[in-house]
Amino acid sequence: METWDAIRSRRDVRQFEDRPIPRDDLELILEAGRRAPSSSNQQRWDFVVVTDRGQLRELSRVWRGAQHVASSAATVALVAPSLEAARDRESVAYDLGQATMSMMIMAADRGVGSGHSAVADQELARKILGFPQDRFCPFLIVMGYPADGPLRPLRRPNRRPFEEVVHWGHWGGKRVPTRAAAGP
Numbered sequence: 304m305e306t307w308d309a310i311r312s313r314r315d316v317r318q319f320e321d322r323p324i325p326r327d328d329l330e331l332i333l334e335a336g337r338r339a340p341s342s343s344n345q346q347r348w349d350f351v352v353v354t355d356r357g358q359l360r361e362l363s364r365v366w367r368g369a370q371h372v373a374s375s376a377a378t379v380a381l382v383a384p385s386l387e388a389a390r391d392r393e394s395v396a397y398d399l400g401q402a403t404m405s406m407m408i409m410a411a412d413r414g415v416g417s418g419h420s421a422v423a424d425q426e427l428a429r430k431i432l433g434f435p436q437d438r439f440c441p442f443l444i445v446m447g448y449p450a451d452g453p454l455r456p457l458r459r460p461n462r463r464p465f466e467e468v469v470h471w472g473h474w475g476g477k478r479v480p481t482r483a484a485a486g487p
Contacts, residue, residue: 312455320448322376336405340398345398379443380428385438416448419442422441
């Protein structure tokens with residue numbers, strides 16, 4: 304799939320077919336996350352990959368909105384250092400967001416659907432995943448093949464209009480007349 308098609312095809316998937324993701328595809332998705340940009344190239348992340356059905360069921364209990372983890376083919380737990388300074392925490396959150404999107408776009412490229420979940424119960428997540436006390440797991444990336452059919456570019460995404468979102472030069476700036484670079 305071309306990059307633009309992968310971006311347009313990516314959507315949150317919460318219901319999955321009961322089939323595994325090939326190891327090569329899963330490793331490529333994880334490599335995309337590993338290569339994501341990070342603040343000062345600190346790479347303050349670790350990825351814990353869960354594919355065991357029993358472990359996925361347990362992991363689905365870390366947040367009330369994480370039920371879809373139980374039926375996923377694979378879930379990647381993003382683990383980061385626990386940091387005191389607000390600026391450091393925000394920087395890590397931004398970096399994790401970049402790693403997440405890199406993995407989700409690569410997943411879409413391979414025909415794998417993805418979604419996300421927060422993690423509320425850190426102690427349960429720590430017990431299931433085994434990460435150290437000086438770390439926490441803020442997010443999960445949930446993956447599998449969509450139960451409702453293959454990914455394909457969305458023609459009418461549920462997004463605010465381009466003209467409402469993009470400001471040129473300053474807030475409320477007039478829209479530049481051409482959108483040729485953005486594509487259809």
